[in-house]
Amino acid sequence: MPRSTDAFWRRAYAEAVRIASVNVNGIRATHRRGFADWMASRDCDVLTLQEVRCTVADLPEDAFGGYHAVYDPGSISGRNGVAILTRRPVAAVRTWGADVVVRSPGEPATWVPSDDPGTLARGISRYATEGRYIEADLADVPLTVATLYLPKGGLPEHLQRPGRMREAPDGGAKYRRKMHFLDAFARQLDRARRTARANGREFLLTGDLNIAHTRQDVAAWRRSQQAEGFLPEERDWISRQLSPRRLVDVVRRLHPDADGPYTWWSWLGQAYAKDAGWRIDYHLASPGLARRAVCAEVDRERRGVRLSDHAPVVVDYDL
Template sequence: MLRIATANINGIRAAHRRGFGDWLATRGCDVVTLQEVRCPVDALPEGAFGDYQVAYDAGSIAGRNGVAVLTRSPAAAVRSWSVPDPDRALPRTLRRHVDEGRYVEVELADVPLTVASLYLPKGGLPAHLQDPKRMREAPDGGARYQRKMEFMAGFARYLAAARKAAAARGREFLLTGDLNVAHSRLDVANWRRSNQVEGFLPEERAWLDAQLSPRTLVDVVRRLHPDVEGPYSWWSWLGQAYAKDAGWRIDYHLATPALARSAVSAVVDREHAGVRLSDHAPVVVDYAF
């Protein structure tokens, strides 16, 4: 059995104060992928990742982003956008993101599997939906929206290349992480109010839909929980969203078909020892692989 978790920890130092270290030491995961680690290497807490081997791209933006893949044994290969890959060119629309700490992947040494961690930009609203009276951030004329859409267009090409490269090496492929997109009505508690909210825009949902098919990538959690509302993986810190389980499912395991078929359970660790580790929660899947 192979246990793989993904978690947006919203800052490794804050997560450790809430008990992340104990969760990591006791959850029994073989692979853990992280997003928003938000910490340069030289400022990581002592023993930040326990006994795991670490592939880490912190990025260069202070206090933001940062992705990692933790494994029990050293990886056979590691790739991130901050190090040019002669075998896989970045699409033009991704080149502006190479120093942001948004993607890292590893080839596991003891299993024919490549695992990637992605933190996709949150984005914003297109200009025609921006209403200053309803926005927490100042209107930007759709700049954040456009940046996210360009990222997604480039990443679709990059993802297809990564999946095919893994297959050429006789490996399955698993994309995990915070995609900042909820795919369907089952993935947002208050979906009627969210049709004009970033992360649930029709064009964002269509993009995610285009990445999934029985021949390419499968949404593992939805495969195991086909008719369930959620299970949600993000809740606002504000109000009663968490208490009422009024969340979003935006943290994913997207697996090649054979790997997806081997998944036997998928759970969301809403809290550890009664404490939320982040505004997101780890999504843990067991694969009989």
């Protein structure tokens, strides 16, 4: 990073900047459980959301609180949808070609074209209209923040056993689609990270990656080794994105020996009560930003109520 940019970071803030990633699993449902109250009390500077799952016309009046928002609802009704909420309007916003919704406090939502994302990596344009990815350049600090909702996927055909699956066997179609997405997104992620660095910006990827990386990230890891989200090839993909010179798993850096902290629990059974969860929601930061992370927490509930089947991942960065 250029020295002038590093000096900017040292003097930019006297206090930590708080960034949270939340898979809301439906913005209307999570608001009924107290999301607006959580947003107000947590006082985040940046919020990234996944699975907003709402058309623009159906967004609640206070969907994004008092934040400026950029939102890609995607084209699949009732599914996906990602957003970035900030204190000030962002300097630029990029998707993989889809238009985005811009909404400021007290003003109607408007559709705007994405800023130029540059040349997209091979294979990524297939997912351009699904509402899975947004990245934005913050206006007040040299930081690019991205939010991702990665496909859940499925099992390869040889692991599909009728009668032991909640869904009907599909011959491995969802598995193959996820692996294609991972290949394409790895190339796109590398471009986004390098572009941010070339522009003197740190880079942060947040979101629901639908993959648990290590044994520490799944409570029941022994019996989950042939489960979607914890397959060896999925875990290897996470490993390839991480290195001291590329991206750093911020929560694991701050909690190196902890089980979890888990971020997702099934609604079924006693998984939540027993904390039998998975850590599949991440902050993956460029090395300079990762070094500035001072506190990482998972908000399991708000006043005794779960906001979603996921929990917010909140990190303070001392800038």
